[in-house]
Amino acid sequence: MGELSKLTIAEARDKLRAGEVSSVELTRDCLAEIDGADALGAFVHKTPEIALERAAAADARIKAGEAPDMCGIPVGIKDLFCTKGVASQAASAILEGFTPEYESTVSQNLADDGAVMLGKLNMDEFAMGSSNETSTYGNAVNPWKVDDRDLTPGGSSGGSASAVAADLCLAATGTDTGGSIRQPAAFVGITGLKPTYGRCSRWGVVAFASSLDQAGPMTKSVRDAAIMLQSMAGHDPKDSTSADLALPDFEAALTGDIRGKRIGIPAEYRMDGMPDEIEALWAEGRKMLQDAGAEIVDISLPHTKYALPAYYVVAPAEASSNLARYDGVRYGHRATLAAGDGIEQMYEKTRAQGFGPEVQRRVMIGTYVLSAGFYDAYYNRARKVRALIKKDFEDVFAAGIDAILTPATPSAAFGLGEMADADPVQMYLNDVFTVTVNLAGLPGIAVPTGLDKSGLPLGLQLIGKPWAEDEMLNTAYVLERAAGFVSKPSKWW
Amino acid sequence: MLDHLSFETPKPKTIAGAKYDWELVIGMEVHAQVASNAKLFSGASTTFGAEPNSNVAFVDAAMPGMLPVINEFCVAQAVRTGLGMKAAINLKSAFDRKNYFYPDLPQGYQISQLYHPIVGEGEVIVDMGPGVARKVRIERIHLEQDAGKSIHDMDPNMSFVDLNRTGVALMEIVSRPDIRGPEEAAAYVAKMRQLLRYLGTCDGNMQNGNLRADVNVSVCRPGQYEKYQESQDFSHLGTRCEIKNMNSMRFIQQAIDYEARRQIAILEDGGAVDQETRLYDADKGETRSMRSKEEAHDYRYFPCPDLLPLEIEQGWVDDIEATLPELPDAKKARFVNDFGLSEYDAGVLTAEVENADYFEKVAEGNDGKLAANWVINELFGRLKKDDDKDITDSPVSPEQLGGIIALIAKGDISGKIAKDLFEIVYTEGGDPAQIVEARGMKQVTDTGAIEAAVDQVIADNPAQVEKAKQNPKLAGWFVGQVMKATGGKANPKAVNQIVAAKLGI
Numbered sequence: 001m002g003e004l005s006k007l008t009i010a011e012a013r014d015k016l017r018a019g020e021v022s023s024v025e026l027t028r029d030c031l032a033e034i035d036g037a038d039a040l041g042a043f044v045h046k047t048p049e050i051a052l053e054r055a056a057a058a059d060a061r062i063k064a065g066e067a068p069d070m071c072g073i074p075v076g077i078k079d080l081f082c083t084k085g086v087a088s089q090a091a092s093a094i095l096e097g098f099t100p101e102y103e104s105t106v107s108q109n110l111a112d113d114g115a116v117m118l119g120k121l122n123m124d125e126f127a128m129g130s131s132n133e134t135s136t137y138g139n140a141v142n143p144w145k146v147d148d149r150d151l152t153p154g155g156s157s158g159g160s161a162s163a164v165a166a167d168l169c170l171a172a173t174g175t176d177t178g179g180s181i182r183q184p185a186a187f188v189g190i191t192g193l194k195p196t197y198g199r200c201s202r203w204g205v206v207a208f209a210s211s212l213d214q215a216g217p218m219t220k221s222v223r224d225a226a227i228m229l230q231s232m233a234g235h236d237p238k239d240s241t242s243a244d245l246a247l248p249d250f251e252a253a254l255t256g257d258i259r260g261k262r263i264g265i266p267a268e269y270r271m272d273g274m275p276d277e278i279e280a281l282w283a284e285g286r287k288m289l290q291d292a293g294a295e296i297v298d299i300s301l302p303h304t305k306y307a308l309p310a311y312y313v314v315a316p317a318e319a320s321s322n323l324a325r326y327d328g329v330r331y332g333h334r335a336t337l338a339a340g341d342g343i344e345q346m347y348e349k350t351r352a353q354g355f356g357p358e359v360q361r362r363v364m365i366g367t368y369v370l371s372a373g374f375y376d377a378y379y380n381r382a383r384k385v386r387a388l389i390k391k392d393f394e395d396v397f398a399a400g401i402d403a404i405l406t407p408a409t410p411s412a413a414f415g416l417g418e419m420a421d422a423d424p425v426q427m428y429l430n431d432v433f434t435v436t437v438n439l440a441g442l443p444g445i446a447v448p449t450g451l452d453k454s455g456l457p458l459g460l461q462l463i464g465k466p467w468a469e470d471e472m473l474n475t476a477y478v479l480e481r482a483a484g485f486v487s488k489p490s491k492w493w
Numbered sequence: 494m495l496d497h498l499s500f501e502t503p504k505p506k507t508i509a510g511a512k513y514d515w516e517l518v519i520g521m522e523v524h525a526q527v528a529s530n531a532k533l534f535s536g537a538s539t540t541f542g543a544e545p546n547s548n549v550a551f552v553d554a555a556m557p558g559m560l561p562v563i564n565e566f567c568v569a570q571a572v573r574t575g576l577g578m579k580a581a582i583n584l585k586s587a588f589d590r591k592n593y594f595y596p597d598l599p600q601g602y603q604i605s606q607l608y609h610p611i612v613g614e615g616e617v618i619v620d621m622g623p624g625v626a627r628k629v630r631i632e633r634i635h636l637e638q639d640a641g642k643s644i645h646d647m648d649p650n651m652s653f654v655d656l657n658r659t660g661v662a663l664m665e666i667v668s669r670p671d672i673r674g675p676e677e678a679a680a681y682v683a684k685m686r687q688l689l690r691y692l693g694t695c696d697g698n699m700q701n702g703n704l705r706a707d708v709n710v711s712v713c714r715p716g717q718y719e720k721y722q723e724s725q726d727f728s729h730l731g732t733r734c735e736i737k738n739m740n741s742m743r744f745i746q747q748a749i750d751y752e753a754r755r756q757i758a759i760l761e762d763g764g765a766v767d768q769e770t771r772l773y774d775a776d777k778g779e780t781r782s783m784r785s786k787e788e789a790h791d792y793r794y795f796p797c798p799d800l801l802p803l804e805i806e807q808g809w810v811d812d813i814e815a816t817l818p819e820l821p822d823a824k825k826a827r828f829v830n831d832f833g834l835s836e837y838d839a840g841v842l843t844a845e846v847e848n849a850d851y852f853e854k855v856a857e858g859n860d861g862k863l864a865a866n867w868v869i870n871e872l873f874g875r876l877k878k879d880d881d882k883d884i885t886d887s888p889v890s891p892e893q894l895g896g897i898i899a900l901i902a903k904g905d906i907s908g909k910i911a912k913d914l915f916e917i918v919y920t921e922g923g924d925p926a927q928i929v930e931a932r933g934m935k936q937v938t939d940t941g942a943i944e945a946a947v948d949q950v951i952a953d954n955p956a957q958v959e960k961a962k963q964n965p966k967l968a969g970w971f972v973g974q975v976m977k978a979t980g981g982k983a984n985p986k987a988v989n990q991i992v993a994a995k996l997g998i
Binding site: 081082088090095098100101102104202203204205206207209210211237238239240241317318320321323324325327329330331343347367370371372375379 | 551555557559560562590596601652654791
């Protein structure tokens with residue numbers, strides 16, 4: 001057991017088509033792995049009946065021929081995606097008991113292609129967090145360990161990261177508002193791709209910060225990311241911010257030929273106090289791309305240092321408005337009221353009980369930065385900074401840069417609970433290399449390229465041009481092959 | 494042809510306070526429900542009076558992850574409205590979120606257009622009587638979502654919410670403070686309603702709340718308003734109060750009058766008017782403060798990140814403009830110029846587009862003035878007596894009424910007979926010409942028959958004949974007798990001539 005769940009999407013696809021394995025077998029293997037992995041806290045709602053039903057349907061489709069690439073592939077779905085008839089609560093107590101009557105476009109796209117949903121995956125509450133510790137379900141755990149310490153799988157897509165790294169499923173969906181796919185992917189040694197804003201529909205995905213949120217694949221390889229993105233992405237008339245653009249063939253773009261491509265190395269991503277290991281990893285990455293025939297160019301993204309503060313104004317501002325609907329009136333948690341309590345007490349008690357401390361903090365920050373007298377000083381200024389950050393990228397791309405290489409995270413995975421007493425800003429610093437990409441609406445991908453001295457995975461990030469996920473994937477593919485990252489966590493769960 | 498009639502500006506309403514005279518300055522925000530089958534951002538129906546919570550899409554109920562998608566028809570309706578008010582159409586506009594908590598606002602915000610409305614400056618001419626009108630400048634028109642309905646009186650312990658109205662498209666039409674009295678304010682709303690109904694962009698139903706107004710009222714001393722006009726500097730004007738949610742012309746007038754007097758009393762007492770939102774209590778006939786400053790909302794407006802800026806093309810706007818109907822001002826001017834109607838009659842006939850259409854059909858091939866008289870006096874009068882029937886339910890079609898008028902013009906029937914005929918057509922229906930024929934209502938123009946009747950009357954009344962020869966005015970008595978003898982069917986003109994000839998006067 002457990003051998004099939006280790007397969008990549010590409011491997012499984014080929015075996016399924018060759019008739020060497022059935023989707024039901026694959027699915028059963030994954031379900032067994034999931035049942036044995038409760039200690040990871042990755043799957044928070046298991047859906048074995050749905051999984052087996054879809055697997056059987058996928059097998060029939062494969063037998064009939066012409067099955068899409070994702071057909072029969074068992075995947076996990078982040079709890080942020082609304083899934084019809086299956087609990088979807090964004091890891092928040094305020095959505096306790098909420099079961100949607102609709103299916104998010106992205107999970108529907110996967111289902112339409114025959115992908116098999118195994119269950120819902122843990123995450124930070126409303127995708128707010130970088131360690132999966134704000135979840136109402138309790139934290140997910142990183143399958144990697146150091147000195148028997150429990151580590152964070154990162155966040156917010158911590159459950160997705162943990163599940164894929166531990167081979168509980170072949171791949172998982174994630175969402176990324178400031179790094180929530182790329183940071184956990186880097187922390188567990190898998191590939192995580194955030195597409196260009198507008199590439200994947202946001203319809204049916206519980207909103208955190210609407211102008212930044214993007215769904216994306218979390219996979220065991222760059223090729224798998226290409227295959228899964230192909231299924232998830234596409235224009236959706238139900239999301240006004242979804243781009244009406246034809247999809248390139250992402251997998252076909254993986255030629256391994258990046259000769260003549262110009263890779264930018266932004267000076268501003270060399271942070272004070274950055275661990276030598278990260279610096280060394282970055283240098284190796286540059287060398288790998290150079291060896292493959294790319295040209296390495298030093299570039300400047302001058303407004304980078306304002307990105308994190310701007311992000312932590314814009315994202316909470318949108319969140320404070322997006323989360324206003326959780327008021328106890330129509331669905332989810334409603335506080336028990338005392339005699340004489342009115343509508344205001346219902347709001348206050350419901351939201352005080354239903355939202356965890358980090359969500360409350362961001363709702364308060366967001367409300368503050370939008371309030372009269374502070375709007376210009378905070379929100380409007382942050383929007384201007386955002387425009388400048390976007391322009392930084394536009395300028396370097398206009399100057400002929402094809403992709404940008406940076407570290408994915410400022411460190412390897414840290415211990416669970418380690419940041420409990422820290423200033424929240426310490427936690428926010430996890431996003432320092434990733435938020436710029438969301439603010440600019442660009443595609444980004446984290447690829448595992450090495451281990452730190454304690455043996456934990458580290459990743460590099462590639463940032464692509466808008467709508468050029470195909471090119472970015474190809475560069476990532478070169479990096480992946482050159483790095484030859486094959487390490488796996490040893491099973492302790 | 495004149496596009497509109499020339500007019501003079503009405504005098505502003507003056508209220509005499511205990512110490513000074515005061516003038517009123519009024520600006521209005523009219524909320525007009527967009528005539529559309531579907532809501533602004535969802536496909537849910539907008540039908541009035543449906544079962545509670547039956548016209549609700551997932552996005553209207555603010556279910557998690559649901560997103561708004563703009564209804565293009567509602568945008569077209571707003572553009573159409575703007576064009577009807579000679580307003581600038583903004584090819585690029587944007588939606589903002591207005592954040593506040595209320596159970597009938599499921600999202601916790603209303604999607605509106607604060608910063609970049611779809612329609613910019615325009616104007617509306619408000620008729621205040623023949624030759625007198627106020628030009629009111631429109632500042633902007635924006636699109637926004639309506640809220641649902643909270644119901645507090647169904648249960649002693651609970652409130653209920655009906656989301657049918659949630660997300661229905663509204664146009665907020667904001668005027669400049671160009672309205673100068675309660676009557677003008679009511680006339681402005683009436684004009685707005687007329688325009689919207691002509692344009693087909695709002696049904697104007699005030700009872701259902703499909704058209705309602707927030708009224709901003711301030712008072713100033715005479716001369717101050719002119720200073721404001723010159724400089725557009727609001728500091729010349731008094732502090733305003735906003736009276737919310739008015740849906741009756743009568744109450745609008747009452748509320749403004751009360752509110753102006755309240756402000757005058759404060760000012761003459763040496764006090765200051767607080768800028769605030771007030772509600773009109775129609776039972777007590779007074780306005781009262783809606784919420785204190787501490788309770789004032791901070792709406793935290795910001796651009797709605799779920800929607801891209803709304804970009805439309807000039808060609809699309811031109812296409813809409815090409816389909817605009819003739820609007821009330823132009824129609825009224827045409828009725829005055831082409832049919833020779835008085836401005837008053839033209840105003841009455843163009844008040845509702847259905848009336849104007851009816852009239853024009855009646856007037857086809859007939860004398861316009863005669864047609865106007867018949868529509869306004871006979872038809873409207875009869876409909877009013879008949880349970881205040883709408884013209885669209887009139888039992889007499891314009892073709893039938895036109896037929897009656899044609900018979901008068903031809904001399905087939907007299908005006909008096911025409912009224913009888915009208916009543917027959919109204920109650921029994923039928924073709925007027927055939928009725929006249931079948932029932933022998935045609936007036937007698939056969940001079941032989943009339944002569945015989947005249948001769949008979951002369952022969953029967955020798956004394957009267959002598960008197961008439963002395964006093965020719967008595968000829969009328971003979972005419973009356975002849976009409977009586979012929980059952981009213983004799984052509985009065987012919988009778989007159991023959992009577993005069995036979996009497997030798």
